[in-house]
Amino acid sequence: MSHRSVQYTSSPLLASKTPIWRSQFIVAVIAAGFLGLVARAAYVQVIDNAFFKRQGTVRFVRTLDLPANRGRILDRNGNILASSVPVPSIWANPEDIERDPVKLKALAKLLGMTSAELDKKLQDEDKIFVWLKRQVDESVAKDIADLKIKGVYDRKEYKRIYPEGESVAHVVGFTNVENLGQEGVELTFNKDLGGKAGSRRVIKDRFGHVVEDIGEMVPPLDGQDLQLSIDSKVQYFAYEKIKESVIANKAAAGSVVVLDVKTGEVLALVNYPSYSPGKRGNLSGAQLRNRALTDTFEPGSTMKPLVVGLALEKGIVKPETMIQTAPGKLQMGTATITDSHPHGLLSVNEVIQKSSNVGTVKIAMQMQPHDMWEIFTQMGLGQKPQVPFPGAVSGKVRAYKTWRPIEQATMSYGYGLSASLFQLAQAYTVFAHDGEMIPMSLVKTNQSQVTGARVFSSEHAAAMRHMLHMVTIPGGTAPKAQTMGYSVGGKTGTAHKVEGKGYASKKYRGFFVGIAPIDNPRIVVAVMVDEPTNGAYFGGDVAAPVFSQTVQQTLRMMGVQPDMAVKPQVVTQVEKESF
């Protein structure tokens, strides 16, 4: 057998005859190794690079959320009613939390919970995120950070702050912990206030610094600020006054609505009892109810001016037309309509002034049910108010075709239909705005004068205002509605509360709706006191004084000069005393 051999060296020690295939084999193996590397490189770089790209991205690309600020809610003068501020929220990672009993006990105490409650939150070790307490005080967060517990962190969240507190609670409402509106304006305008969060993709280095933006940034869209028509001073004052009246009359609740009759803006809308929107621990339904808009009741005597206004408009009566109301009773079929005091012969003016049921019914029965229904509807009764409020009710005015004569009669003095206090205030703006029904707004309109749909002629609106003024002068039912310096007019109402299927004998609602100043009206104020139990319960006694004070302060704040003589108590000069 012959072997090809290579002589590698001349050294005899090394002189071995190696077969040539061995070297070829080695070369082939190494070449194959390189080929393998090239193939792998091609695979990694070209064929299946997506996986590796993704892995790389996971390690250094981050998507940052850019939270949008929730818009603020402002009053008509730009004062803040609600605003968001960042506050710390405490969270933990149960998987790797340091379970030191002493530290955890201190933590539980700072969080205001028992150790058992804290343990319960931390027991699931599979979780990597659990809220311990959201929206804590800055000082608490600092104390917790000082404990230096591994696995406990804080994160900034936005919390809604309501500096005005109770007085505007029903208007502004509140948001939940996720910053979504739950009540009031916060709920109604949630979409506009909320804004839209943005995002950006970035590359972060190992220190966590952003070093490069990749892709396009989606900028956050901050929520819009919302300027309400509410005047926080008027609102506060009305709240204080209704609160005083509810407490003094041992009543269940009370509401006040103040409307600007030139622009249709709502200047104040208050209810008592109220709540503090920042502390909603133990809220009851009674505190949460925005009664001025959600509670309907039979408007009683406050309906009479609407009926008389219609009678003037239809030419059925004139303000001086005499109507016989003696003997204070009127038989209609089986029912008897009575006046609380018999009055005898009254002019139409006096029917309103003395609030005679018999007189009103005699006028109403000369009209068509359709006309009455139409005027009620035009003045907003039985219609949902245009103010966009959660839970605002439309009240009830039945279709005129179903009215029986006795129902037409009772409706003329406010029984058999229902309305909210806001609707009554709105209806009275027709008298105040020269016979026009103007749209109401809860948002500042920046208009000095709006026009509406004509309901009464200007002349008849003025005649109605004169009658309403007579109610507040001696001889009327509400002299307590008078206020120093300003002429006022309005109508009292006192209604038995409905309980079950009938009327509760000793439960009343006293209210007053009025206009001021009477010749050149600027505001309509409606006041309602629910279930006064301290003796007085007539609207003229429990609600009119609140009206009087609210009108006085509101007109002063609006800069309206008094239109009535006042005995000045201004001390202009002091004579020096002589010895």
Next chain:
Amino acid sequence: MSRVSFLLWLAVMASALYLVRTQYESRSLTTEIDRATNEARRLETENDRLDVERRAQATPLRVEKLAREQLHMRTITPAITQYATVGGAAAPASAEVHP
């Protein structure tokens, strides 16, 4: 030929190093911008917070309480108000009389 190649190789190397440097600078500037943006946002929210705090100190409730209790003030009525008209003459509250 080889000399030209060498020069080109040098140019490529210089450009590559310059690119590295530029990228480094760009990244540190991005970090700076980011830090400044965050600071701006923080100051903005701080400003909002202080606005709310200022308002909380000046609510009608607090103002009235301080005015009454500390300064012994009382609510204004038309009887103790002098109304000035645009002409400059002071008109007392009783100037206009309602019929």
